[in-house]
Amino acid sequence: MKNEYIPYKAVISSIQKESFDTNTYKVVFDDEKIGNSFDYKQGQFAEISLLGIGEAPISITSTPSRKGFLEFSIRAAGNLTDKIHELKVGDSLFVRGPYGNSFPYDEIKGKNLYFIAGGIGLPPLRSLINMVMDNRKDFGHVKILYGAKTPDEVCFKGELAEWKKVPDSEVWITVDKPCDGWGCSVGVVTELWKETEVHSENAVAFVCGPPIMIKFVLMELEKSGFKDRDIVMTLERYMKCGVGKCGHCNIGEKFVCIDGPVFTRHEVKAMPRQENVF
Ligand SMILES: Cc1cc2nc3c(=O)[nH]c(=O)nc-3n(C[C@H](O)[C@H](O)[C@H](O)COP(=O)(O)OP(=O)(O)OC[C@H]3O[C@@H](n4cnc5c(N)ncnc54)[C@H](O)[C@@H]3O)c2cc1C
Ligand code: FES
Incomplete structure (x- = not known):
């Protein structure tokens, strides 16, 4: 039986290079029983460790x-x-969790969905995007707006191309700095508002990325008529325990590790103003 406070050994079964500094690691728990009882929800996180490091x-x-x-x-x-x-396929790391709250799922059925990500903000959203793609008929139109610094830094290139092929789904990618052969847009992610329409009617927007990107995306979403409760984002804080005990991650009364990391803009606005909070 899995205990969420204990780190369990997991073996790396594949490594996918996403960009010059980011890899995706597929891991399988050493103990099959632990793997079977590791139930998590879209948007949750785990504490990953290496002994002595x-x-x-x-x-x-x-997903x-x-x-x-x-x-x-x-x-x-x-x-x-x-x-x-530095790890290779067959090496191990340790995983404890899952922790935190999750992205809404049943509540967004029937809605048009916007996924707006910057850089390494796409990985947390990917969990929900693939759930939506696996149950596509339950949702309205899906639009993914993704910005990276350079074409090399675009994560999940293969999956972005697959999502684009799904009926009633669009993928728009932009980079700050283009290079030869780049066929998509150039400019920060909010530049995509000039290229594609963003409508707030019956829609929910999920935003994930660096704080500066979130700040400007929120301004555009507001102009597009999105209400604060229909904008969902993730907050990153410096975390230690992940379980609401150490006090490293709190913003006012909220602990990002247990009350978050997923918050609506409405909830974030009610928090005391701090650096990186919008
Ligand atoms: C909920 C959540 C989800 C996350 N998901 C991901 C994810 O999916 N992928 C991912 O790559 N990262 C993710 N992160 C970020 C990741 O946890 C941090 O980057 C983490 O610090 C990396 O650990 P490290 O030991 O490698 O780096 P650290 O050694 O902690 O260094 C990370 C950065 O912090 C700086 N730093 C370290 N200590 C201090 C200090 N005392 N004062 C000021 N700056 C300091 C370092 O210079 C460096 O720039 C997530 C964070 C949160 C809270
Ligand atoms: S990380 Fe320890 S209380 Fe949130």
């Missing part, structure tokens, strides 16, 4: 309905994640 919160980018494995897209950003990037 450290631990960090990482979003689960795989709950696709069983038997977990996937994590990890950017080499420091002590732990640099070491994870």
Whole structure:
């Protein structure tokens, strides 16, 4: 029986290079019983660790309905994640969780959905996007707006192309700096508002990315008529325990690790103003 406070060993079964500093790791729990009892929801995260190195919160980018494995897209950003990037297929890491709340799912059935991501903001959304794509008839029109710094930094290139082929679904990609052969848009993600229509009617927008990108996307969504309760985003804070005990991640009365990381704009507006909070 799985205990969510204990890190369990998981073996890397594949590594997909997404960009120069980000890989997606598919892992399978060493103990099959643990794997079978690791139930998670779209938008949750896990604490990933290496013995003697450290631990960090990482979003689960795989989709709950696709069983038997977990996937994590990890950017080499420091002590732990640099070491994870040295691992190979067959090596192990440790996983505890799942933690945090989740993206709404039943509540958004029948709605038109906008997924707006910047850089490594796509991995947390991917969990929900694939759930929507697996149950496509339950939802209205789907539009994915994605911005990366360069074409090399576009994550999930293969999947973006697949999502584009799904009926009643659109994918728009833009990069800050183009290179030879780039056939999509150029400019920050809000530039896509000039190329495609964004309508708030019967719609929910999911926004994930760096704080500066979220800030400008929120301004555009407001202009497009989105109400605060129909804008869903994730907040990142410096986390330690992930279970509401250490007090590292709180914003006012809210603990991002247990009350979040998913919040509506309405909820974020009720928080005390701090750096990185909109
Ligand atoms: C809910 C959640 C989900 C996340 N999901 C993902 C994900 O899917 N993929 C992903 O790649 N990352 C994700 N992150 C971010 C990831 O947890 C952090 O980047 C983590 O710090 C990496 O750990 P590390 O030990 O490799 O890096 P660290 O050694 O902690 O360094 C990370 C950065 O913080 C700086 N830093 C370290 N210590 C300090 C300090 N004391 N003061 C100031 N700056 C400092 C470093 O210089 C570096 O730039 C997520 C974070 C949260 C909260
Ligand atoms: S990370 Fe410890 S309380 Fe949230």
